[in-house]
Amino acid sequence: MSTQLDLGGITLDVVRKDIKNVHLSVHPPVGKVRLSAPRRMSLDTIRLFAISKLGWIRQQQKTLRAQERDSPHEYLDRESHHVWGRRYLLQLVEEDAAPSVQLHHAKLVLRVRPGSDEATRAATMANWYRQLLKAAIPPLIAAWSPRLNVTVQGFYVQQMKTRWGSCNPAAGTIRLNTELAKKPRECLEYIVVHEMVHLLDPTHGPRFVALMDRFLSAWQDTRNLLNRLPARHEKWRY
Numbered sequence: 230m231s232t233q234l235d236l237g238g239i240t241l242d243v244v245r246k247d248i249k250n251v252h253l254s255v256h257p258p259v260g261k262v263r264l265s266a267p268r269r270m271s272l273d274t275i276r277l278f279a280i281s282k283l284g285w286i287r288q289q290q291k292t293l294r295a296q297e298r299d300s301p302h303e304y305l306d307r308e309s310h311h312v313w314g315r316r317y318l319l320q321l322v323e324e325d326a327a328p329s330v331q332l333h334h335a336k337l338v339l340r341v342r343p344g345s346d347e348a349t350r351a352a353t354m355a356n357w358y359r360q361l362l363k364a365a366i367p368p369l370i371a372a373w374s375p376r377l378n379v380t381v382q383g384f385y386v387q388q389m390k391t392r393w394g395s396c397n398p399a400a401g402t403i404r405l406n407t408e409l410a411k412k413p414r415e416c417l418e419y420i421v422v423h424e425m426v427h428l429l430d431p432t433h434g435p436r437f438v439a440l441m442d443r444f445l446s447a448w449q450d451t452r453n454l455l456n457r458l459p460a461r462h463e464k465w466r467y
Contacts, residue, residue, distance in 0.1 A: 234264075234276060239286060241279055245270070250432045251278055253286075256391040260290030292456060304350035310337050312361070314413030321350070330357035355388070358410040362386045365414070366405060369421045376444060379428040393455065394420040396427035403427075412455060419451040 234241040242261070245268045252265040266275050279286075302308060308319040317337035324340055330353060331338045341350055363386055370381050382401035389395070389406040396403050403424040409417045422445050430437040441448045 232272070234272075234279060236276070236279055236283060239283065239290075243272075243275055248431075250434060251275070252432060253279070253282055255286060255289035260286075261391075262286055262290075302351070302354075303347060304339060304354065310354075311411040312337065313410070314416075328353040330354060355407065358407050359386050361410040362405060362407060362417070365410075365417060366421060369418055370425070373422055373425055373444075377422075377425055377429065379425055381425060381428070394424045396424040396431070398428055398431045401428060415451050416455045419445065419448055419455070422448070 232243045232245075234243055239262060242263045244263065244265050246265050248265060248267055250267070251270070254263050255261070256263065264275065264279060266278075302310070304319065304321065306319060306321050310317050310319055312332065317332065317335060320333075320336045320338045322338060322340045323343040323345070325342060326340065328342065328345070328349070329340045331340075339350060339354065341353060366384055366386070370384065374380060380401060381403060384402065385404045386407055387404060388408075389404070392406065393409060394403060394405045403421070405417075405420060405424070409420060423441070426437060426440050426444070429440060445451075
């Protein structure tokens with residue numbers, strides 16, 4: 230069950246969970262603020278913690294609201310799409326064969342059956358991006374598991390509206406946003422490492438930051454790059 234706090238015009242959704250530490254997050258596109266707190270923590274203590282973070286919250290909201298958005302896609306000829314951070318022009322080919330997507334030099338070729346609607350074209354592209362990630366993630370997990378001395382029991386790729394990734398430390402699993410296939414590869418590596426480090430520390434506290442600094446020294450630069458890149462255009466819901 231959630232509670233709302235109003236602090237200087239900023240509304241926080243407070244959720245109490247079976248956790249040991251407070252977790253504060255600001256979500257796109259408009260900067261909705263969520264705070265997870267231990268069940269036994271008093272509302273006054275939560276309020277004081279949130280007040281101490283107001284400067285950080287406002288800065289995160291300002292960054293998110295200024296972030297560029299991708300234009301809505303119709304999956305038509307010469308439409309711009311991105312793959313691993315590079316821009317490609319779409320070439321739509323209608324033929325009586327199974328739908329497919331291929332990269333050819335500066336073109337992204339989308340093949341669909343004649344008369345296929347926008348939803349079919351979108352689904353074909355989404356599945357292709359998903360397969361790209363499914364192929365790119367295992368080598369990263371294999372490379373980082375011995376460095377971090379953690380074991381990832383499984384990973385999932387899915388469309389996520391408010392996060393680039395998530396981790397379930399109890400199950401040893403991580404989830405990655407399909408949108409990462411559109412971003413530079415170093416952004417995917419940063420998110421994979423970020424979620425794997427959560428297997429060592431589920432918070433974003435000092436120990437988590439120290440671990441990230443130790444294993445991926447440029448992680449904050451990559452995070453800033455990812456936050457500057459255009460985000461998917463959609464009606465966000467919470």
